[in-house]
Amino acid sequence: MHNYKSEDLLHKYKAGTCTDEERAIVESWHIHELNNSDFMPDEEELDRVGKAIWAGLPVHEPKYNIIPLWLKYTAVASVAVILSVGGLYFFKQEKEIPVETESQAVRFKNDVKPGTNKAMLTLADGTAISLDDAATGKVAKQSGIVISKTADGQLVYGMAKNGAADKTPEYNTISTPRGGQYQVNLPDGTRVWLNAASKLKFPSSFIQLKDRKVELSGEAYFEVTKDKKRPFIVSASDQKVEVLGTHFNVNAYPGAVVDRTTLLEGSVKLTKHSKEYMLKPGQQATVGTAVRIAEVDTEEVIAWKNGNFIFVDNDIKTIMDMLERWYDIEVVYEGKQSPIGFNAEISRDKSLVQVLKALEKTGNVKFRIEGRRVIVM
Numbered sequence: 597m598h599n600y601k602s603e604d605l606l607h608k609y610k611a612g613t614c615t616d617e618e619r620a621i622v623e624s625w626h627i628h629e630l631n632n633s634d635f636m637p638d639e640e641e642l643d644r645v646g647k648a649i650w651a652g653l654p655v656h657e658p659k660y661n662i663i664p665l666w667l668k669y670t671a672v673a674s675v676a677v678i679l680s681v682g683g684l685y686f687f688k689q690e691k692e693i694p695v696e697t698e699s700q701a702v703r704f705k706n707d708v709k710p711g712t713n714k715a716m717l718t719l720a721d722g723t724a725i726s727l728d729d730a731a732t733g734k735v736a737k738q739s740g741i742v743i744s745k746t747a748d749g750q751l752v753y754g755m756a757k758n759g760a761a762d763k764t765p766e767y768n769t770i771s772t773p774r775g776g777q778y779q780v781n782l783p784d785g786t787r788v789w790l791n792a793a794s795k796l797k798f799p800s801s802f803i804q805l806k807d808r809k810v811e812l813s814g815e816a817y818f819e820v821t822k823d824k825k826r827p828f829i830v831s832a833s834d835q836k837v838e839v840l841g842t843h844f845n846v847n848a849y850p851g852a853v854v855d856r857t858t859l860l861e862g863s864v865k866l867t868k869h870s871k872e873y874m875l876k877p878g879q880q881a882t883v884g885t886a887v888r889i890a891e892v893d894t895e896e897v898i899a900w901k902n903g904n905f906i907f908v909d910n911d912i913k914t915i916m917d918m919l920e921r922w923y924d925i926e927v928v929y930e931g932k933q934s935p936i937g938f939n940a941e942i943s944r945d946k947s948l949v950q951v952l953k954a955l956e957k958t959g960n961v962k963f964r965i966e967g968r969r970v971i972v973m
Contacts, residue, residue, distance in 0.1 A: 700953070700956075703962070703963065703964040703965065704949045704952070704953070704963075704964075704965055705965070706965055706967070707947050707948060707949040707965070708923045708924075708925060708947065708948035708949075708965070708968060709923075709947055709948075710775075710922060710923060710944055710945055710946065710947060710948070711774075711775040711776055711777060711792055711922045711923065711924070711944070712728070712775070712776065712777075713727075713728065713749040713776070713777060713778055713779075714726075714727065714728035714772065714773065714775075714776035714777075714778065715727045715728070715751075715770050715771060715772045715773075715776055715777075715778035715790065716770070716771050716772075716773075717735065717736075717743070717751065717768060717769070717770050718768065718769045718770075718771070719736060719738060719766070719768055720738065720766035720767050720768060720800070721766075723736070727745060727749075727751060727770075727778065728749075728776075730745050731745070732745055732746065732747050733745065735751070738766050738768075738800050740755065740801070741753050741754065741755065741783060741800045741801055742754050742755070743768075743800075749778070749779070750778075750779045750780065750781060751770065751778065751779070751780040751781065752780075752781040753780075753781060753782055753783040753800065754783075764804060765799035765800045765801040765802070765803075765804060765805065766799070766800045767797055767798065767799055767800070768797070768798060768799075768800055769795060769796065769797045769798075770790065770795070770796050770798075771794070771795040771796075772790045772791070772792055772793065772794050772795075772814070773792070773793065773924070774792050774793045774920070774921050774922075774923075774924040775792060775921075775922065775923060775924030776792055776793075777789070777790060777791055777792055777900075778790050780796070782798055782802075782808075782810075783799070783800060783801050783802055784802050784808055784821050784823060784826075784828075785821035786808070786818065786819065786820045786821045786828065787818070787819040788810075788816050788817070788818055788819075789816060789817040789901045790814065790815075790816050791814060791815035791816065791817075791900050791901075791921070792814075792921040792922050792924075793814055793849070793921045794812070794813065794814025794815055794816060794849075795812070795813045795814055796810055796811070796812055796816060797810060797811040798810040798811075802823075802826060805826065806826065807826050807827050807828070807829050808823065808826050808827065808828040808829065809828075809829040809830075809831060810828075810829070810830055810831070811830075811831045811832070812830055812831070812832040812846055812848060813832070813833075813848065813849075813850060814847075814848065814849055814850075815845070815846065815847040815848070815849065815900070816830075816845070816846055817843075817844075817845045817898055817901045818830065818842075818843065818844055818845070818846070819843050820839050820840075820841050820842055820843070820844075820862075821841060822840055822841030823840065823841070824840060827839065827840055828840065828841070830846055832846050832848035832855060832857075833848040833850075833855050833883070834868060834869075834883075835848070835855055835857065835866060835867065835868045835883050836866070836867040836868075837857050837864050837865070837866050837867075838864065838865045838866075838867070839862060839863070839864045839865070840862075841862060842859065842860075842861055842862025842863060842864055843859075843860040843861040843862065844857060844858060844859045844860060844861075844862075844864055844875075845857070845858045845860070845894075845897050845898050845901075846858075847897075853884060854882050854883055854884040855882075855883040855884075856880055856881070856882055856883070856897075857875070857880065857881045857883065858879070858880040858881075858892060858894060858897045858898075859875040859876065859877050859878070859879055859880075860877060860878075860894050860898070861877055862877070863875065863876065863877075866881050866883070866887070868883055868887055871887070873887055873889060875889065877894075878891055878892065878894060879891055879892070880892040880897065893908065896908050899941075900918075900944065903943060903944050903945065904941055904942065904943055904944060905918060905919075905922075905940070905941070905942045905943075905944060905951075906940070906941050907938050907939060907940045907941075907942075908939055909937035909938070909939060910937060910938055910939075911933070911934075911935065911936075911937060911938075912933055912934060912936075912938070912955075912961055912972060913929075913933060915938060915955070916970070916972060919948070919951065919970075922944060923948045924968065925948065925968045925969065925970050926968060926969045926970070927969075927970050927972060928969060928970070928971050928972070929971075929972045930971055930972065930973050931973060933972075934960050934961060936958075936960050938955065938958065940954070940955075942954060948965070948970070949965070952965075952970070961973070
């Protein structure tokens with residue numbers, strides 16, 4: 597066996613430069629060690645970890661589909677929790693996972709299901725159509741455009757036979773409630789994923805327009821169809837994002853301190869107060885009183901679109917804001933909020949109780965559910 601320094605090996609793993617053999621060793625250790633520690637490792641812990649790696653674990657154990665978040669986002673003051681398809685894993689040291697206590701059973705006597713695909717489509721004439729209740733197939737027709745709902749819960753705009761595409765387009769609005777999400781395919785083929793408590797206003801056709809402008813409130817992920825003649829413009833809060841064809845995410849909830857636009861592919865031009873900013877893939881513009889551009893982990897940004905929550909050193913208020921929208925709950929805080937950050941990957945398919953229990957395993961926060969109200973203690 598090669599004689600590597602344990603700390604060097606872990607740093608290589610975080611940097612993504614390990615060989616297959618080295619990666620297998622670290623990941624094999626990780627699965628075993630999840631049941632042996634409850635805190636984020638400091639330098640001494642890193643050294644102990646390294647010694648444990650070489651203490652006899654086989655090199656080629658089967659790999660597990662679990663992201664070792666503390667290796668990716670090491671922060672000594674943070675707490676790491678991972679809730680995956682396989683169950684709950686967390687760091688503990690010299691103590692067993694506590695069996696559910698009576699007090700916990702009382703605090704979690706009722707549960708809340710996660711959000712689902714549901715939205716309301718409002719046509720230009722004011723007609724409101726509940727998309728979660730609508731049957732698969734044709735939903736409506738306007739301006740030569742047929743609006744259909746697919747079997748997997750998407751809203752699709754397509755040209756009708758003998759459609760009068762040259763008519764002045766009408767504007768529709770699709771909105772998701774708290775506890776809802778939806779995907780819509782716009783008339784130009786652009787695909788949009790709407791997060792919970794979001795709203796998108798768009799024309800029924802772009803053919804007679806100089807640009808493809810839509811208005812967003814909330815959060816959405818866009819995969820824009822290329823059209824050199826008509827730029828695609830997202831107006832959100834007091835910012836404007838302009839593209840020709842690209843993939844990006846816009847988070848602009850009403851009342852938020854800042855809005856965030858994140859580019860995954862292509863290029864975008866962001867305009868605020870007549871000043872323009874160009875983004876490159878992997879960059880995020882944080883828009884508040886000023887505009888700040890920085891490199892970010894795009895996997896974290898679009899985790900919601902892929903069915904997960906990913907928290908990276910997030911405080912409990914940030915986490916509960918996300919849970920509030922997805923589970924359609926009210927959150928109340930008792931006492932002083934802890935400054936400790938949480939690192940976690942949790943499926944959005946989990947029930948509220950499962951998520952809260954995972955966060956409680958850290959020992960830094962407790963919750964109580966009263967109907968659809970969650971008290972953070």
